[in-house]
Amino acid sequence: MKLVPTHVVRQLEETVGKANVIAQPDELIVYECDAYTLERNAPQAVVLPGSTDEVAEAVRICAAHRLPIIPRGAGTSLSGTVLAVDGGIVVATTRMNQVLSIDPRNRRALVEPGCVNIWVTRAAQHHGLHYAPDPSSQMACTIGGNIATNSGGPHTLKYGVTTNHILGFQMVLPDGQIVWLGTEPNGGEDTPGPDLRGAAIGSEGMFGIVTQALLRLTPIPQEYRTMLAVFETVEDASHAVSQIIASGIVPAALEMMDGLIIQAVEERYGFGFPLDARAILIIELDGLRAGLGRQAEQATSFCLGNNAREVRQAQTEKERNELWKCRKRAFGAVGKLSPNFMTHDGVVPRSKLPEMMRFISDVSARYGMQIPNVFHAGDGNLHPLILYNERDPSQIQRAIAAGHEILRKCIQLGGSVTGEHGIGVEKIDFMAEQFTPDDLDAMRALRKVFDPEEHCNPHKMFPGAMRCADFVQRKQIPA
Amino acid sequence: MNQTQLPPFLDRSKSDACIHCGLCLQSCPTFLETGNENDSPRGRIHLMRGLDDGKILLTDRVATHIDRCLGCRACEAVCPSGVEYGAMLEATRHTITRHRTMRLPQRLLQKVVVERMLTWPNGLRLAVSPARGMQRFGLTRVLPQRLRKLVELIPQKPKNSTSQPSFHQEKIEVKATAGMMSGCVASVLFGETNQATVALAQACGYQIIVSSGDLCCGAIHAHSGNLPEARKRAQRMIEFFENTETDVVIVNAAGCGSTMKEYPQFFSNNAEWRQRAEQCSSKVRDVTEIAAELPASLKKKKQEHPRTTYHDACHLCHAQHITEQPRTLMQEILGNNFVELPESDVCCGSAGSYNITQPELAGRLGSRKARNIIATGATVVVTANIGCIMQIRASLQSAGVQDIQVVHIADWAIQAIQ
Numbered sequence: 001m002k003l004v005p006t007h008v009v010r011q012l013e014e015t016v017g018k019a020n021v022i023a024q025p026d027e028l029i030v031y032e033c034d035a036y037t038l039e040r041n042a043p044q045a046v047v048l049p050g051s052t053d054e055v056a057e058a059v060r061i062c063a064a065h066r067l068p069i070i071p072r073g074a075g076t077s078l079s080g081t082v083l084a085v086d087g088g089i090v091v092a093t094t095r096m097n098q099v100l101s102i103d104p105r106n107r108r109a110l111v112e113p114g115c116v117n118i119w120v121t122r123a124a125q126h127h128g129l130h131y132a133p134d135p136s137s138q139m140a141c142t143i144g145g146n147i148a149t150n151s152g153g154p155h156t157l158k159y160g161v162t163t164n165h166i167l168g169f170q171m172v173l174p175d176g177q178i179v180w181l182g183t184e185p186n187g188g189e190d191t192p193g194p195d196l197r198g199a200a201i202g203s204e205g206m207f208g209i210v211t212q213a214l215l216r217l218t219p220i221p222q223e224y225r226t227m228l229a230v231f232e233t234v235e236d237a238s239h240a241v242s243q244i245i246a247s248g249i250v251p252a253a254l255e256m257m258d259g260l261i262i263q264a265v266e267e268r269y270g271f272g273f274p275l276d277a278r279a280i281l282i283i284e285l286d287g288l289r290a291g292l293g294r295q296a297e298q299a300t301s302f303c304l305g306n307n308a309r310e311v312r313q314a315q316t317e318k319e320r321n322e323l324w325k326c327r328k329r330a331f332g333a334v335g336k337l338s339p340n341f342m343t344h345d346g347v348v349p350r351s352k353l354p355e356m357m358r359f360i361s362d363v364s365a366r367y368g369m370q371i372p373n374v375f376h377a378g379d380g381n382l383h384p385l386i387l388y389n390e391r392d393p394s395q396i397q398r399a400i401a402a403g404h405e406i407l408r409k410c411i412q413l414g415g416s417v418t419g420e421h422g423i424g425v426e427k428i429d430f431m432a433e434q435f436t437p438d439d440l441d442a443m444r445a446l447r448k449v450f451d452p453e454e455h456c457n458p459h460k461m462f463p464g465a466m467r468c469a470d471f472v473q474r475k476q477i478p479a
Numbered sequence: 480m481n482q483t484q485l486p487p488f489l490d491r492s493k494s495d496a497c498i499h500c501g502l503c504l505q506s507c508p509t510f511l512e513t514g515n516e517n518d519s520p521r522g523r524i525h526l527m528r529g530l531d532d533g534k535i536l537l538t539d540r541v542a543t544h545i546d547r548c549l550g551c552r553a554c555e556a557v558c559p560s561g562v563e564y565g566a567m568l569e570a571t572r573h574t575i576t577r578h579r580t581m582r583l584p585q586r587l588l589q590k591v592v593v594e595r596m597l598t599w600p601n602g603l604r605l606a607v608s609p610a611r612g613m614q615r616f617g618l619t620r621v622l623p624q625r626l627r628k629l630v631e632l633i634p635q636k637p638k639n640s641t642s643q644p645s646f647h648q649e650k651i652e653v654k655a656t657a658g659m660m661s662g663c664v665a666s667v668l669f670g671e672t673n674q675a676t677v678a679l680a681q682a683c684g685y686q687i688i689v690s691s692g693d694l695c696c697g698a699i700h701a702h703s704g705n706l707p708e709a710r711k712r713a714q715r716m717i718e719f720f721e722n723t724e725t726d727v728v729i730v731n732a733a734g735c736g737s738t739m740k741e742y743p744q745f746f747s748n749n750a751e752w753r754q755r756a757e758q759c760s761s762k763v764r765d766v767t768e769i770a771a772e773l774p775a776s777l778k779k780k781k782q783e784h785p786r787t788t789y790h791d792a793c794h795l796c797h798a799q800h801i802t803e804q805p806r807t808l809m810q811e812i813l814g815n816n817f818v819e820l821p822e823s824d825v826c827c828g829s830a831g832s833y834n835i836t837q838p839e840l841a842g843r844l845g846s847r848k849a850r851n852i853i854a855t856g857a858t859v860v861v862t863a864n865i866g867c868i869m870q871i872r873a874s875l876q877s878a879g880v881q882d883i884q885v886v887h888i889a890d891w892a893i894q895a896i897q
């Protein structure tokens with residue numbers, strides 16, 4: 001492993017304090033990957049700055065020594081976007097984690113980048129407000145990471161993804177300059193000129209390090225109706241999804257779990273899901289009390305019209321929370337079915353869901369691999385979990401091949417290879433399939449505006465990037 | 480620096496369950512304080528696996544991150560994959576203690592103060608009264624830092640110890656017999672609380688027929704990695720209650736209760752003892768579970784209650800998953816005077832012997848807890864573990880707060896229903 005020269009370590013220590021620099025191999029191994037564990041490589045050092053100025057100074061030191069800079073939040077990324085492919089210095093925001101202020105009148109929150117997603121809602125809820133984007137990892141992932149990956153979640157169907165809820169943010173550019181993009185904390189909502197804020201959201205840590213963010217808060221809906229519809233086939237459930245959306249109802253969330261997942265989740269959490277169901281839909285409607293009942297009836301009739309066996313409603317807030325807990329932790333329960341699994345988060349147009357689900361079950365049969373599904377059906381964002389055993393090399397190969405077929409099919413059906421987990425190192429190879437060389441050149445050119453030297457989170461996203469030497473198949477998880 | 484190669488020590492079928500998702504990070508008190516993933520559950524598991532498969536060697540640096548773990552098991556409670564972190568930690572500590580050359584003062588602290596004195600009631604009794612004397616006369620300053628911390632935690636004797644908590648009501652029907660696990664530390668430092676527990680159990684319809692006296696449950700040994708000693712003590716405890724006719728065993732120390740409920744884990748390779756342990760464990764109830772059975776007629780709301788909040792002891796909420804019962808009880812009695820404590824389930828830094836072995840981080844977690852308590856405006860903090868009570872009292876004192884009472888839920892409840 002490459003170590004950083006001691007005088008650089010000393011400079012970093014002087015900047016952030018000795019306890020906040022990690023530069024020994026046996027401690028660095030903890031930072032060798034994120035939640036994507038197929039590829040690993042430890043960084044040369046990790047710094048934990050406590051303020052924007054410390055971030056800027058650390059970045060300047062890295063720039064001066066031409067060391068790659070890798071921004072890191074909670075490391076829950078599923079695509080290896082915080083992997084130190086060729087060493088470098090990880091700048092982790094975990095000590096900058098405060099909610100700085102809540103402005104209930106203007107419905108805004110100012111937070112530090114390491115602030116955990118769910119903490120924002122916790123701090124705002126007694127004003128009747130919440131932060132709407134809710135990735136399944138929201139109990140752990142940071143706002144900085146959410147901005148860098150433009151995260152979504154079950155409720156983005158109605159409320160939109162991260163970019164719709166970020167008014168502006170402060171960013172330390174890869175040369176150490178501090179800039180503010182978008183609306184400033186005391187500023188009005190409209191900012192003149194091109195939307196650089198929007199351009200930098202989803203840039204996977206390649207444009208700089210977010211050091212403060214101004215978030216939009218949304219009123220907590222007056223009421224929820226959360227329903228569980230039980231189906232005999234995945235196809236019936238997929239048709240119900242298409243019809244609900246086509247009818248003009250905008251559910252807050254519309255999630256599907258297939259039979260295998262239902263069994264795993266039931267075994268782990270004992271919610272009371274019917275074990276013989278082949279698919280269930282979780283349909284959540286929210287908004288003003290008036291009218292919700294009628295929408296719920298409509299949605300119910302679409303389900304029944306597509307042969308749903310039963311449609312139940314959560315009767316209490318507690319029951320609703322339990323249901324969501326099961327959904328958001330569903331992936332973990334799959335650990336019971338198989339020692340390893342890999343997931344993809346391809347997207348298809350909603351109307352193509354039945355066809356896509358048929359294709360996945362066909363792939364599963366052809367490769368002889370179990371592929372349970374739990375996903376954001378409302379926006380066609382799939383999460384097929386391909387189960388395999390890493391002790392059997394042929395299974396690893398089959399799992400990879402099956403995954404690739406599924407992703408190719410997504411592109412072919414007019415969708416995308418990733419809905420929310422990002423490209424990172426995991427999906428680099430698909431960029432050239434989804435985008436033309438001109439598209440890719442335009443993206444690169446934009447990146448160079450922010451980072452001419454390309455030393456901020458290098459070797460990610462763009463085809464032709466360097467890969468880790470020990471590219472081994474390990475355990476992988478889905479959302 | 481010493482570098483030691485460890486033999487494999489993890490049960491792979493368990494450690495492989497960690498899928499590295501990171502969902503546990505933000506529930507970990509030490510990670511919240513340091514921001515270093517080496518001090519997080521996922522990071523520690525990474526280190527444990529690294530040590531287990533020989534990828535890294537045991538150094539003081541690595542050991543420190545394992546030492547800093549509170550064993551609070553907040554990570555276990557949120558893990559979607561069901562990783563048994565507590566068991567992994569015990570196995571790791573057990574191996575580390577066997578292979579590590581600890582510096583002498585540290586070893587003395589661990590072996591003598593933590594494992595022997597704390598769990599040896601007569602020794603503790605000997606130490607307590609001079610300690611209380613030093614406190615009263617402000618002499619603790621002369622002690623070395625770690626010892627001073629320890630001495631400062633010891634509670635003063637309640638002022639009017641003459642009136643014993645008791646509960647007399649003819650009407651209550653006896654529905655079961657119970658044994659009281661009085662605890663090695665509690666029986667010396669918190670005699671009153673034990674009496675209150677007995678009284679409360681009586682109010683709930685339990686007839687207490689026996690007390691385990693000074694017997695130690697082995698929790699402190701298990702947590703610090705001394706599994707053989709923990710096993711021995713567990714066997715003694717199991718034998719003790721086997722020879723009684725108790726339907727349930729009541730425990731008022733969350734750390735002891737959680738260990739006793741998990742006794743079968745100690746005997747995975749011994750079918751006979753495993754079965755006996757299961758028998759014993761199935762009877763164990765925390766006092767908050769008992770208190771939930773308090774007859775409604777006794778839980779009259781009184782207007783004059785001060786604003787009161789509740790701190791979740793780690794081994795109660797994370798290890799035993801008991802969070803509702805104490806809150807329901809308090810809400811029923813206090814009404815609007817019950818307020819939730821922000822971060823109520825983040826460890827206060829007590830964690831058994833942690834405030835002795837890791838004074839610096841324990842201090843930081845203590846101040847964090849004190850800040851949260853002060854912010855609620857409550858004047859009473861209720862909790863269900865004596866370790867927490869000592870730590871929170873000391874932390875409030877360091878924060879310069881005099882007028883917030885910290886009481887055990889048994890003491891609080893018995894007062895409230897009089």
Ligand SMILES: Cc1cc2nc3c(=O)[nH]c(=O)nc-3n(C[C@H](O)[C@H](O)[C@H](O)COP(=O)(O)OP(=O)(O)OC[C@H]3O[C@@H](n4cnc5c(N)ncnc54)[C@H](O)[C@@H]3O)c2cc1C
Nearest residue numbers: 073074075076077081136142144145148152205210420479
């Ligand atoms: C169980 C599980 C469920 C998940 N569910 C979802 C889901 O429903 N929806 C979804 O969208 N994602 C999901 N994810 C993926 C992941 O949680 C998100 O991508 C999340 O936004 C990452 O946040 P983080 O703080 O962990 O960032 P990290 O993983 O640390 O980093 C992610 C990226 O952000 C960059 N970055 C981090 N902080 C900053 C900063 N301050 N400035 C600039 N760049 C930065 C990094 O360089 C990296 O490129 C899930 C992950 C897991 C493990």
Ligand code: SF4
Nearest residue numbers: 497498500501503558
């Ligand atoms: S311990 Fe559980 S929650 Fe933490 S990283 Fe491992 S699997 Fe995820």
Ligand code: SF4
Nearest residue numbers: 507548549551552554
């Ligand atoms: S037991 Fe507590 S301190 Fe230890 S890793 Fe888990 S959450 Fe952190």
